[in-house]
Amino acid sequence: xxxxxxxxxxxxxxxxxxxxxxxxxxxxxxxxxxxxxxxxxxxxxxxxxxxxxxxxxxxxxxxxxxxxxxxxxxxxxxxxxxxxxxxxxxxxxxxxxxxxxxxxxxxxxxxxxxxxxxxxxxxxxxxxxxxxxxxxxxxxxxxxxxxxxxxxxxxxxxxxxxxxxxxxxxxxxxxxxxxxxxxxxxxxxxxxxxxxxxxxxxxxxxxxxxxxxxxxxxxxxxxxxxxxxxxxxxxxxxxxxxxxxxxxxxxxxxxxxxxxxxxxxxxxxxxxxxxxxxxxxxxxxxxxxxxxxxxxxxxxxxxxxxxxxxxxxxxxxxxxxxxxxxxxxxxx
Amino acid sequence: xxxxxxxxxxxxxxxxxxxxxxxxxxxxxxxxxxxxxxxxxxxxxxxxxxxxxxxxxxxxxxxxxxxxxxxxxxxxxxxxxxxxxxxxxxxxxxxxxxxxxxxxxxxxxxxxxxxxxxxxxxxxxxxxxxxxxxxxxxxxxxxxxxxxxxxxxxxxxxxxxxxxxxxxxxxxxxxxxxxxxxxxxxxxxxxxxxxxxxxxxxxxxxxxxxxxxxxxxxxxxxxxxxxxxxxxxxxxxxxxxxxxxxxxxxxxxxxxxxxxxxxxxxxxxxxxxxxxxxxxxxxxxxxxxxxxxxxxxxxxxxxxxxxxxxxxxxxxxxxxxxxxxxxxxxxxxxxxxxxxxxxxxxxxxxxxxxxxxxxxxxxxxxxxxxxxxxxxxxxxxx
Numbered sequence: 159x160x161x162x163x164x165x166x167x168x169x170x171x172x173x174x175x176x177x178x179x180x181x182x183x184x185x186x187x188x189x190x191x192x193x194x195x196x197x198x199x200x201x202x203x204x205x206x207x208x209x210x211x212x213x214x215x216x217x218x219x220x221x222x223x224x225x226x227x228x229x230x231x232x233x234x235x236x237x238x239x240x241x242x243x244x245x246x247x248x249x250x251x252x253x254x255x256x257x258x259x260x261x262x263x264x265x266x267x268x269x270x271x272x273x274x275x276x277x278x279x280x281x282x283x284x285x286x287x288x289x290x291x292x293x294x295x296x297x298x299x300x301x302x303x304x305x306x307x308x309x310x311x312x313x314x315x316x317x318x319x320x321x322x323x324x325x326x327x328x329x330x331x332x333x334x335x336x337x338x339x340x341x342x343x344x345x346x347x348x349x350x351x352x353x354x355x356x357x358x359x360x361x362x363x364x365x366x367x368x369x370x371x372x373x374x375x376x377x378x379x380x381x382x383x384x385x386x387x388x389x390x391x392x393x394x395x396x397x398x399x400x401x402x403x404x405x406x407x408x409x410x411x412x413x414x415x416x417x418x419x420x421x422x423x424x425x426x427x428x429x430x431x432x433x434x435x436x437x438x439x440x441x442x443x444x445x446x447x448x449x450x451x452x453x454x455x456x457x458x459x460x461x462x463x464x465x466x467x468x469x470x471x472x473x474x475x476x477x478x479x480x481x482x483x484x485x486x487x488x489x490x
Numbered sequence: 491x492x493x494x495x496x497x498x499x500x501x502x503x504x505x506x507x508x509x510x511x512x513x514x515x516x517x518x519x520x521x522x523x524x525x526x527x528x529x530x531x532x533x534x535x536x537x538x539x540x541x542x543x544x545x546x547x548x549x550x551x552x553x554x555x556x557x558x559x560x561x562x563x564x565x566x567x568x569x570x571x572x573x574x575x576x577x578x579x580x581x582x583x584x585x586x587x588x589x590x591x592x593x594x595x596x597x598x599x600x601x602x603x604x605x606x607x608x609x610x611x612x613x614x615x616x617x618x619x620x621x622x623x624x625x626x627x628x629x630x631x632x633x634x635x636x637x638x639x640x641x642x643x644x645x646x647x648x649x650x651x652x653x654x655x656x657x658x659x660x661x662x663x664x665x666x667x668x669x670x671x672x673x674x675x676x677x678x679x680x681x682x683x684x685x686x687x688x689x690x691x692x693x694x695x696x697x698x699x700x701x702x703x704x705x706x707x708x709x710x711x712x713x714x715x716x717x718x719x720x721x722x723x724x725x726x727x728x729x730x731x732x733x734x735x736x737x738x739x740x741x742x743x744x745x746x747x748x749x750x751x752x753x754x755x756x757x758x759x760x761x762x763x764x765x766x767x768x769x770x771x772x773x774x775x776x777x778x779x780x781x782x783x784x785x786x787x788x789x790x791x792x793x794x795x796x797x798x799x800x801x802x803x804x805x806x807x808x809x810x811x812x813x814x815x816x817x818x819x820x821x822x823x824x825x826x827x828x829x830x831x832x833x834x835x836x837x838x839x840x841x842x843x844x845x846x847x848x849x850x851x852x853x854x855x856x857x858x859x860x861x862x863x864x865x866x867x868x869x870x871x872x
Contacts, residue, residue, distance in 0.1 A: 176706050187722050305800070305853035307807050310827065310846050317836040365857075416708075423713030427808050431831070441714060442812055445721035457718055464709050 162476050166469055177461045178236070182229050185454040236458065251455045255437070259459060262425065262436040264348075265355055266463070269421045272360040273367055274410060280364075281371030286398065288376060300368045303361030308424045312358045312431040319354065355432055359424040363417055370413070374406035408479055414471035418464050525789055528866040535862020538855035545852065549664040551625070555635050556658035557644050559621035560821060564643060564653035567591065569839055570604050572648045575614065587613040591643050601838065612642030648841035650829060659821055660845050666822035668852070670737050670806045671799040677741035679795055682748025687779050689749070690756030700753070704746040712743050716805060720814045729820040736815050740802045751794055755787040789867040797860035800853040807849055823849050 197212065280300065284293040378384070379402055387397050429438025437456050444453040502508075509517065519527070530536060548555050564570075570593070575586050590610030593602040620634040638644045647656035689700035719739045723732055756779065759765055768778050803823075809815030810824025811831060818825055823845045829835075830842040 172702070173706055173709065176702070177710070180706070180710075184718050184722065301854055301857055302850070304857065305850045307804060307811070307827070307846065307849060309808060309811055309831075310843065313831065313833060313836055314843075316833055320833075321837075419709065419711040422711035426711070426713055426717070427812065430812060442717065442814075445717055445814065453718060453721075457714055460711050460714050461709060464711055468709060 159476065163473055166472055170465060170469060173465060174462065177465070178233055178458060179229070181454050181458045181461070182232060184457065185232075185451065186225065186228075232454075236455070251452050255440075255455070255459070258435055258437050258440065261434070262422070262438075262460075263463065265352070265359070265425050265429075265434070265436055266418065266421050266467075268352060268356045269359045269363070269425065270414060270417055272356050273363045273417065273421075276360065277364045277367035277371060278410075281368045282375065282398075282403070284368060284372040285375035285379065288372075293372075297365075297368065297372075300365035304365035306361065308358055308362055309427045309431045311361065312355070312428045315354050315358060316432060355425070355428050355434055358428050358432075359421060362424055363420055367410075367413065367417075370409060371406060374409060375402060378402035378405050408475060411471050411474045411478060414474075415468040418467040422460055422464065521785075521789075525866045529862055532862035532865060534858045535865075538858040538862070541855050542852070542859060545664065545848070545855075546668060548661065549668050552661040552665050553623040553625050553631070554633060556655070556661040557620065557634060557637050557646070558655045558658045559623050560654070560658060560662045562621050562655070562658070564645075564649060564655070566653070567593070567643060567645070567649055568651060568653040569602055570643075570645050570649040570653075571839075572841055573643070573645050574606075575646070579611075585613050587611050588638060588642060588644060590641070591645070610642065612638040612644075614638060614644070647844045648839075650842060656826075656841060656844055659826055660823070660848060663821045663823045663826050663845060664848060666733065666816065666820060667803055667806060667824065667849075670733070670740065670822070671803045671856075673737045674741040674744065674802040675795050675799050677738065678745035678748060678798070679791070681741065681745035683752055683791070685745070686749035686752030687756060690753040691760065691775055691779060693757075697753070700749065704749055707743060707746050710743070712805070713808060715743060716740065716809055717812065717814050720809055729817065732816060733820060736806060736809065740805050744798055744802060747798065748791065748794060751790065752787075755790070756783055759783045759786065789863070793860055793863035793867045796856055796863055800856040803849070803856075804853060 277300075280296045284296055287293050379398075381402075384397065384402060387400075392400075425436060426438040426441060428434070429436045430442055433439060437460065441453060441456045443449075444456065516524075553559070570591065573588050573591055575588060577583060577586050579587075588611075590607030590612070591604060592607050593604045595601075596603050614636055615638065616636055618634055618637045619632050620637040622630070622632045625631055636644070645655050645657070647660065649655055650659070685700050685703075689697040716739055719742075720736055723735045727735065759782075765778060765782055768782050773781070806815055806822060807824035807827060810817075810822055811827050813828060816822050816825050826845040827843070827849075830839075830845075835842050
């Protein structure tokens with residue numbers, strides 16, 4: 159087990175290096191460097207530019223150096239928690255991001271949980287009652303969630319909640335808690351606001367989850383050991399939960415890997431519509447104003463979040479399933 | 491002594507071995523015929539397929555099916571809700587018609603309130619002359635499926651901020667949104683087939699580098715990367731180039747799934763005797779893949795392709811909605827939804843959100859079609 163974790167951790171390193179290279183290329187792609195566009199923008203607004211500040215920034219980020227050195231500066235900075243400098247906000251990126259990373263993680267985490275909670279019973283019902291009206295109806299409902307663009311669902315929910323509950327559900331907490339230290343009241347307020355984005359983002363992932371659980375469980379239920387157990391008179395519920403369900407559960411954990419990128423994607427757009435204080439709106443604004451360091455850091459952060467999520471799912475899976483854990487040490 | 495009784499009915503000793511005509515037909519049918527038979531049984535998938543063909547047909551002839559030309563602005567009828575078609579007049583069935591359409595400014599709410607003017611009646615005309623257009627940029631025509639005479643208007647889904655007819659815009663938008671899916675899948679199909687094929691056939695370092703590449707691309711959250719890449723498209727590009735750029739970006743993230751499927755299939759088929767035979771007889775790798783391997787899993791590829799088209803259509807919609815994708819004057823469903831993103835619009839002008847209906851229908855249809863194709867893809871499996 160220990161060996162497996164070490165191996166997985168080591169395998170992460172090249173992945174992260176390539177991801178950081180890709181992100182850096184994206185940062186570098188716009189013509190000119192960001193200081194030039196920054197100066198041009200300031201001058202167009204009729205403001206004077208302090209040459210000392212420009213010189214400071216140019217040196218700080220080594221813009222006079224070669225591309226490889228710049229990459230090196232950026233990556234080492236990133237590892238030390240120095241995420242670069244946002245020209246839009248005139249602040250270091252780490253300060254702009256603040257606790258938005260944590261909120262993104264919280265929203266993603268709860269979305270995955272809610273996806274499981276919705277998909278699990280539906281998938282189980284569909285597999286035990288295949289080709290029934292309930293199966294078709296619930297599957298259709300799942301597909302409907304998949305087909306509806308998240309952002310529009312968010313917009314409609316925003317309107318409905320305003321209309322019928324009289325609450326503004328935009329944001330992730332009541333206004334008085336913004337920028338306040340964490341307290342019990344703040345937590346309650348976050349929970350009150352959290353369910354809408356979580357539900358909206360969750361709708362798109364459930365359909366796939368339901369389909370896969372249904373397919374896995376159906377395959378399991380057709381196997382001879384199930385027939386044997388039934389022939390011996392085992393009750394249906396125990397028959398279902400004893401082995402077939404446990405076997406088809408593995409993929410719930412394994413799926414975090416494929417679920418996480420789509421959850422984060424969904425969260426970004428929904429966050430823009432609901433004006434959540436997560437990374438979404440800032441990433442969008444940064445991309446629109448080509449504030450590339452900020453955008454790059456967000457991208458890198460989201461990619462790391464996904465890679466770590468996959469790692470966690472792999473480790474959990476290895477703990478659950480000895481076949482995976484022992485794969486490395488097995489001799490044929 | 492009992493006489494041995496022998497039946498004089500005709501007797502065929504090979505009866506049990508012979509195939510009934512139905513069985514014969516089944517065993518002699520080609521793979522694609524079998525796939526078609528199995529696919530036909532999936533009613534929902536059949537229906538979805540027909541629906542998609544119909545909607546692509548309408549999109550191809552959007553100029554004809556749309557009541558108005560794309561650039562036709564009804565400046566005196568902005569933000570009009572949908573008009574109702576009437577079939578009955580004084581309780582009697584007549585040919586369908588619409589009433590005159592006029593508005594009053596409600597100064598308290600600052601809204602235009604449209605009412606039917608029952609003194610005027612405009613019967614619907616089919617295959618009539620309306621706005622002039624150039625079909626596919628070359629054919630001059632002015633024929634429309636349905637329209638009403640001049641002072642009357644026909645806004646079946648209302649009008650937008652500038653007085654464009656929403657139905658016409660949705661039909662024109664279908665053309666862009668639907669081609670993005672098709673063009674994107676062609677690109678990602680080519681990429682996935684080539685890279686997956688190379689990885690599976692040659693193995694070794696090619697395989698492991700393609701594997702790593704797909705892993706890395708899959709570990710990126712799609713949308714943020716799409717956003718970043720499309721933000722890089724220069725603003726000075728013409729709308730057509732932006733369209734191609736967005737399609738390329740969507741395809742670049744999508745090919746990984748196909749590549750993995752192709753690689754896995756080719757890896758297992760490489761061990762088959764007929765493959766070794768073909769290689770030993772001197773067939774080139776391209777020929778071995780194309781002639782001997784591809785036919786056995788091509789149907790699977792089509793099924794998985796039809797399942798990734800909806801993701802691309804949704805991707806375009808989301809990008810355009812955020813203002814990073816296609817931009818006016820190009821009309822796509824995402825561009826149309828971008829105009830509905832204000833919460834006030836949801837409350838006051840809900841018909842601006844109509845473009846979401848075709849989006850949902852098309853995504854659902856592609857998913858059901860893909861489901862049916864996937865079930866039918868392996869006709870020998872029961």
